[in-house]
Amino acid sequence: MRNSLKVARWEFKRNVKNKSFIISLLLTPVLFILFATLPTLLSGSGDDAEPVNVSVSDPSGIWAEQIEPYLSNADLNWETSVVTASPDEWRDGLDEDESAVYLALDEAALSEGQITYYTTEDTPDSFAGEVQLLAAPLQQLNLQNAGLSAEQMAAVTNGIQFNAEELSDSEQAADTGVNELARIIPGAFAGLILFSIVMTGMMIFQSASQEKKEKVSEIVLSSLTPSDLMQGKIIGYFWLGMLQVGVWLLIALPFVIWRFNDFPIMEYLFVPELALLIVIALIGYLLFAALFVGLGATVEDISSTSNFQGMIMMLPFSPLILIGPILSDPNGLAAQVGTYIPFTSPAVMIMRLSLLEEWPWVEIGIALAILVLSVWLVMKLAGKIFEVGILLYGKNASMGEIMKWVRS
Amino acid sequence: MSEIALTVQSLQKSFKDQQVLHDVSFNVRKGEITALLGPNGAGKSTTIRSIMGILYPDHGTIKFHGEKEGQIPKHKIGYLPEERGLYKNVKIMDILLYFAELKDYPQKKAKERALSYLKKFGLEGKDKVSIEELSKGMGQKVQFIASIIHEPELLILDEPFSGLDPVSQEVFKEEIRELARNGTAILLSAHQMNLVEEMADRLIMIHKGREVISGTMDEVKREYASFKCTIHGLNDENKLKTIPYVTRVEQQDNVSVLFLDQNLKAAEWIRKLPSDIQIEEFRLDRISLHEIFIDVASDRTLAAEEEEKYA
Numbered sequence: 001m002r003n004s005l006k007v008a009r010w011e012f013k014r015n016v017k018n019k020s021f022i023i024s025l026l027l028t029p030v031l032f033i034l035f036a037t038l039p040t041l042l043s044g045s046g047d048d049a050e051p052v053n054v055s056v057s058d059p060s061g062i063w064a065e066q067i068e069p070y071l072s073n074a075d076l077n078w079e080t081s082v083v084t085a086s087p088d089e090w091r092d093g094l095d096e097d098e099s100a101v102y103l104a105l106d107e108a109a110l111s112e113g114q115i116t117y118y119t120t121e122d123t124p125d126s127f128a129g130e131v132q133l134l135a136a137p138l139q140q141l142n143l144q145n146a147g148l149s150a151e152q153m154a155a156v157t158n159g160i161q162f163n164a165e166e167l168s169d170s171e172q173a174a175d176t177g178v179n180e181l182a183r184i185i186p187g188a189f190a191g192l193i194l195f196s197i198v199m200t201g202m203m204i205f206q207s208a209s210q211e212k213k214e215k216v217s218e219i220v221l222s223s224l225t226p227s228d229l230m231q232g233k234i235i236g237y238f239w240l241g242m243l244q245v246g247v248w249l250l251i252a253l254p255f256v257i258w259r260f261n262d263f264p265i266m267e268y269l270f271v272p273e274l275a276l277l278i279v280i281a282l283i284g285y286l287l288f289a290a291l292f293v294g295l296g297a298t299v300e301d302i303s304s305t306s307n308f309q310g311m312i313m314m315l316p317f318s319p320l321i322l323i324g325p326i327l328s329d330p331n332g333l334a335a336q337v338g339t340y341i342p343f344t345s346p347a348v349m350i351m352r353l354s355l356l357e358e359w360p361w362v363e364i365g366i367a368l369a370i371l372v373l374s375v376w377l378v379m380k381l382a383g384k385i386f387e388v389g390i391l392l393y394g395k396n397a398s399m400g401e402i403m404k405w406v407r408s
Numbered sequence: 409m410s411e412i413a414l415t416v417q418s419l420q421k422s423f424k425d426q427q428v429l430h431d432v433s434f435n436v437r438k439g440e441i442t443a444l445l446g447p448n449g450a451g452k453s454t455t456i457r458s459i460m461g462i463l464y465p466d467h468g469t470i471k472f473h474g475e476k477e478g479q480i481p482k483h484k485i486g487y488l489p490e491e492r493g494l495y496k497n498v499k500i501m502d503i504l505l506y507f508a509e510l511k512d513y514p515q516k517k518a519k520e521r522a523l524s525y526l527k528k529f530g531l532e533g534k535d536k537v538s539i540e541e542l543s544k545g546m547g548q549k550v551q552f553i554a555s556i557i558h559e560p561e562l563l564i565l566d567e568p569f570s571g572l573d574p575v576s577q578e579v580f581k582e583e584i585r586e587l588a589r590n591g592t593a594i595l596l597s598a599h600q601m602n603l604v605e606e607m608a609d610r611l612i613m614i615h616k617g618r619e620v621i622s623g624t625m626d627e628v629k630r631e632y633a634s635f636k637c638t639i640h641g642l643n644d645e646n647k648l649k650t651i652p653y654v655t656r657v658e659q660q661d662n663v664s665v666l667f668l669d670q671n672l673k674a675a676e677w678i679r680k681l682p683s684d685i686q687i688e689e690f691r692l693d694r695i696s697l698h699e700i701f702i703d704v705a706s707d708r709t710l711a712a713e714e715e716e717k718y719a
Contacts, residue, residue, distance in 0.1 A: 003510070010506050014498050215493030219554065222460050222487035223510035391462065 003224040007232020011207060012239045025244055029251035036259065052127055053100040055083040055090055060107050062141060067105075070137040076130055087118050099123050103131075110142065185268040187354025190277030194346055196248070197241030197285040198316045201292055204237045205313070208296025208390065217390045226387040234289045241285070276364075277350055283368070284346025286375045288316050294382025297389030298397035308399055319347035330355040339367045342374035381406055410437040412473055413562050413593035414459070419468035421454055421617075428454050429465070429617045434610075436562065436595045441588050443608035444597040445701060451617040452597040453490050456566050459595075460487055472562070483511040486560030490567045490597075492551050494539045500526070500550055501535040504557055513558035525553040529579060545576050552580065556587065563587060565596040569603055581607055601698035611697075615704050632700050634670035636693055638663065641686035648685075653677055662688075667695070 015021050056063050063082055071078070083090060083102075090102045102118040109115045115138070117131065143153045211217045220229060257265055295312055322344060325334035330352045338348035345367050353359055388405045389397050397405075414436040421429040429451045436442045446452050457463040459470055461480045475481050494503055501522060508518030526532055529549040531542075539547050548571060556563060565584070569577050581603060588594050588609075598604050604611065611628055613621040621628055639648075645659045648666060656667040668677070674692060 006506075006509055010509075014495070014502070018497070210495075214496055215491050216495055218462065218489040219487065219492060219494075219507070219551070220510065221462055222485065222489070223482050223507070 001231075003228040004231035004235060007220075007224070007229055008236035008239060011233055011236030012243075015203070015236075015240055016243070021240075025247050026251070028244075029248045032248075032252055033255050036255075050099050050122075051077045051079045052123060053098065054078045054080045054103055055085075055100065056080060056103045056105060057084070057086075058082045058105050060105065060110070062110075063105065066141055067134060067137050071133065074130075074133055076133075078130075091118070094120060097122050101127060101131075110138065113139075113142070183273070183356070184354045185265060186271055186274040186277055187350055189269055189274065190281045190350050191347070191354075192248070193241075193245050193278060194281035194284050194350060196244045197238055197281070198288050200237045200241035200244060201285055201289040202313070202316070203240070204233050204289055205292040205296040205299075207233055207237070208293050208386070209299045212297065212300045212390055212392070221391070226390060227383055229390070230293050230383060230386045233293055234286070237289060238285060273353070273359075277353060280346050280349050280353075280368070280371075283371050283375060287342060287346070287371065287378055290375065290379040290382040291315065294378075294385040294389075297386040298392075298402055300392075300396055309396075315343045319344045319351070322348055323351070326351050326355070331360070336363065339363055340370055342371055345371050410439045412436070413438050414595070415469075415471040415473070416455070416459065417469045417471070419455060419458060419465050419470070421451075421458060421463065421465050427617060429458075429614075431468070432612075432614060432617070432619055433468075434612045434619070434622060436593045437610070438561070438593045439588055439591045440609040441584065441594045441596065441607050443604045443611040444595060444614070445601075445604065445611055445621075446597075446614040447701070447704070449616075450614045452614065453566055454617075455614070456489075456564055456595070456597065459564065460485070481561075483513070483558065484561045486555040486558065486563040488551060488555040488563075488565045488568055490570070492548075494547065494551060494554070496540045497538050499536050499538055500531075500542075503539070503550070504554055507554045508557045511558035511560075518557055521557055521559075522553060525557070528583075529553065544571060545573060548572060549576070549579075552583075560592065562593045562595070565594070567597055567599065569598055569600050577603065601696065601701050605697045613701070613704055620704050621700065628697075628700075631670070632695065634695055635668045635672055635674060636695050636699070637666040637668060638689075638691040638693070639666065639685065639687055640689035643686055647682075651682065652680070 058064075063080075068080070071080075085093065087102050087104070094100055098120055099122040100120050101123055104116050104118075115134075119127065139156075140153055143156055148156070211220070217229070224232075291312060295309055299309060319338065322334055322338045325332055326338070326348065329335065335348060335352055338344040339352065341348075349364065349367055353364075385397075385402055385405050389402075392401075412435045416435075417433050419429050419432040420427065432451065432455055434442065434444075444452050444455065454463060458465045461482075469477075470480075471477065472479065472481055472484075501519070504522040505515055505518055508522075509515065523535065526535055529552075531546060531549060534542065534546070539550065542550070552568065555565070563584075568580055568584070572580060577600070584594060584596070585607060596604075596608075605625070608625055610624050611622065612619060621632065623631070640663055642662050643659075643664055645657050645664065648654060648657045648659075648664055651666070653669040653672045654666045655669055658665045658667075678692070
């Protein structure tokens, strides 16, 4: 183990000093922040520049008292004014490219329930939706004019709503919105860890392959055993992955907290469930790291790898196929099958557990057992392949050779 | 006689159905340079890799004196493999310190030694550059430093001179000698017979996995280094074979090479040469280690011995 740690430190140090690693380390969160803010900033700046000038023709004098107060809570980018001009006069008084609306609230229109509004070419399409907010106060006004009491008016305007309430032992069950977030945040964090360490895990492949190419493994193996070297690489790249998560969080977390300041993110993050999710991510890493370190020892020239090796490189991305079915039904057949396949299991479990209210503990138990068994098996096979493969200089190992090493 | 550092006893190894080592045995002593010789494919690297624990022999023992049976004191061994390289995009000093760390050698001392060796090998000021910025020869010097940075008690060098220019060969030769003088036990495999002849205290020559010659350099020279006589002139091969002390004759066109018995007294033999031999040019030389090697590599000595056995 001491020797493995020496190798781990070395792999960590030499990658941390590597320029391309540093650039990708810093660039990823910056790009994330950029993509998260840029569209909002761009659309936001549009809103600030051009509010919709809403001119209300209000011969009955209902706007200021009866309607406008309803709109004060809605976040509308309107600039309203009451006018006495006719639509034609209003049109003549418009500037070019002005985003404006003429709203005719005359008595006839009110009583018939057919209100006409005139727009310019630059009026945003969203106005058609926003103007529906006026329906409720106007309907109420109509009912008031018809002589209904306040209770009767309330009965008509409120209509009937269906409120779902699930029976559950949990006290928090009533507040489903909060509960969902409480699950998704630790899930997203574990997913980030899995993504980061699997990505750095893929660097193990390169590291093992490069060691072969640079013919340095025999010198290294004169000081330690192949399993020390293999373990060291797995540990080193794990540290690297965790450093990556740390740096990403350090840069992105203040931004996320600022951007979503309505939610107590930190409170939702540090929950007991997080521990299990992280354990799943770590087991997933061990599986892929073992796979890549073994595979790297069979490849000297990455440009001439076989289809078989290419397919293994794609394995960490296999859960992507299952995202759709899992989102539509986290307990569906695809989700359950994905939970039991070792290569999709970590990502699928993290996704499902982030979505599910009630965790399927039996399934989790079976899946974890399969996963741990697979890690043990893959580590064993990778060890055998690594031991011989890392010293096979000058060519890529064929499938036949790999099978022979495994059987030996 | 110097203390034994390593004993290799009856080493056997097969790959698939082919046996590549047959009962190879030898000792490596402290303060001595032992040369492991043999043509390509003789089993030198297999022997060395077995000593290093990189390959497992099918039979035989490897004993590091002062260590428990079957234990390889990796931190006391320096190893320069035949197929060697270094991490390309890492600073030289970082690589050297990493190898020292792998051998549990103190970092501060390793740094001092690294700087002093870099200076000695003409690489002063190169500690912060990466290997890819150095020439191949310079890279080999760094590899050599990496193998001795931790002051090994046993140094194993597999083809240390391959790819080196004559100046660098001299530098390496002098350094290897110096290490031996300071008590390091050295086992080296090489093809450059002249260098081995100048440096080695002992040699073991293997061919097709079998030990064919072994002993101290003096013993081997005494046993094998006899004379050969080259005669230019038209002569009958069978007639040349009848001359006393001639063990073998090689003839091509009008050049005949007579290999002579080691008990030969040269002056007397020349005086007694038959007078009817046609001699346009005549030369008498010592057989060098190089020729012994060529002889062994091309199976001629073995063939001659076999002929004698069944004659």
